[in-house]
Amino acid sequence: MRTIAFNGKFRAGKHNGVWRVSDRLIREVDSLLAAMSSAARPDVRLIVPAGCPAADPYAAIRVEEDVHGPSQSWEQRRLPALARGSLLVNLANLAPVLHRPKITMLHDAQFCRPDCSYPWRQRMGYRLLAPLMARSSNLVLTVSDYSRRDLAGYGVIGAGRVEIVHNGADHILEVAPDPAALPRLGLAPGEYLLMFGSVKAYKNNAVVFEALELANAAHRAGQGWPPRRLVIVGPSHDVLLAAGLRPPADAVFAGGCDDAALRALYEGAQALLFPSRTEGFGLPPVEAMLCRCPVIAAPCGAVPEVCGAAALMADPDDPTAWLDQIAALEQADTRATMVAAGLARAGRYTWAGAGRTLLDLLIACAV
Incomplete structure (x- = not known):
């Protein structure tokens, strides 16, 4: 040999x-x-x-x-x-x-x-x-x-x-969640949505930003449900703005996160939003599922293959589709179903x- x-x-x-x-x-x-x-x-x-x-x-x-x-x-x-x-x-x-x-x-x-x-x-x-x-x-x-x-x-x-x-993806379970991660950002469990920020065009952050702006505008007009805050992992507000992206005014910027902080953010989030137009694998959705965090993703790249029916899918070009799926997770039974499906699916990837x-x-x- x-x-x-x-x-x-x-x-x-x-x-x-x-x-x-x-x-x-x-x-x-x-x-x-x-x-x-x-x-x-x-x-x-x-x-x-x-x-x-x-x-x-x-x-x-x-x-x-x-x-x-x-x-x-x-x-x-x-x-x-x-x-x-x-x-x-x-x-x-x-x-x-x-x-x-x-x-x-x-x-x-x-x-x-x-x-x-x-x-x-x-x-x-x-x-x-x-x-x-x-x-x-x-x-x-x-x-x-x-x-x-x-x-x-x-x-x-x-x-x-x-x-x-x-x-x-099971590395995310090998460290305990950082108990200070949410308090440090002024967050409480279940009161925010999570997303990885990026200036790369194919990561498609804009559709989520547009969706939450629509929700904020509707709420200001006395319509619709009060949208949850968006927590962005990675680049700062200024970096995204310089790239022509407009994150929500009340977005929280978590910066770079180690696995302990990331696990805490996953576990406390209402959902991970993953709007990428293409991914060779798509690791964050699987990490999130292992942390009992439901996933809303664009049905693009390897995401449908990797996530199957364990993630809710939303059109990468339709902000209202993202709002519809976020609203769906407000229903306790839908959320419980997606958490269980996510755990079963993500358990395949060790x-x-x-x-x-x-x-x-x-x-x-x-x-």
Whole structure:
């Protein structure tokens, strides 16, 4: 069996969703390897640029830190030499084109879309490299069937083998909710709606802002029900305003949140609003469901595949549709039904299951 080497360059990047997925999958594989007998265990290592080792030690995976720091050149030129003879596993959308054999995970095809809001240079780089990486890989991994079809539709992946490794979401239950998170923001449980803010066009924040403005205007005119406040995780009011977005005047801005604060916000929310026009997987709705928070989402991207009937769906272009679904959750029986459905659905997406799927694929490819 070949040695298996993980590309550790992702550790030099931002702690975003791709970083989380890459790190967690490697840790799950490490746990599974540690439980195997030494005779059956494949030789697995993580190759990282200088200054990028894992903070916590692995039980079975060797960490090899290079003397050179992270760069595109390191990944494309230096890494192939360091991984020579090994099956190289790349979990963060990028891989050295010239190294073989390799496995490459492409999380989505957002970079192909005109509304992706990526910098032009980054978008063009991905459009050039992604097809080359995919076609030179023994196996391409992605996170949903929607993402697989999207990558194929844009011509990123060819006729090679593609396997799906769903994200896990149960990390959100591994930390206790921060008891100070709501009081710090002046919030009480059940009195607000939750949304992740973004200036990216495909995240479609505008439809929610328009919906709540309609509700506020109707309430001022003595019509309709008093709308709940919107809590926005992520960018500030000024950042959203500079991007041409107009959040409600009474919106609460939570800023960046760790998992403890985020769990508290999920558990106290009337609903998570998720209006994105496309997602390769869509992690926040699954996290919310695990925290007994109902989800209202646009039926776009991988969200219908991942959430099924456990989320209420609203047209991404119709603000009144969002108000109708928010009103539906005011009914106690509807809310209870969606909470139960969400718990059952989200329970499918565990990191342990994702790690097992990945390790089985690695061993099969390394033989």
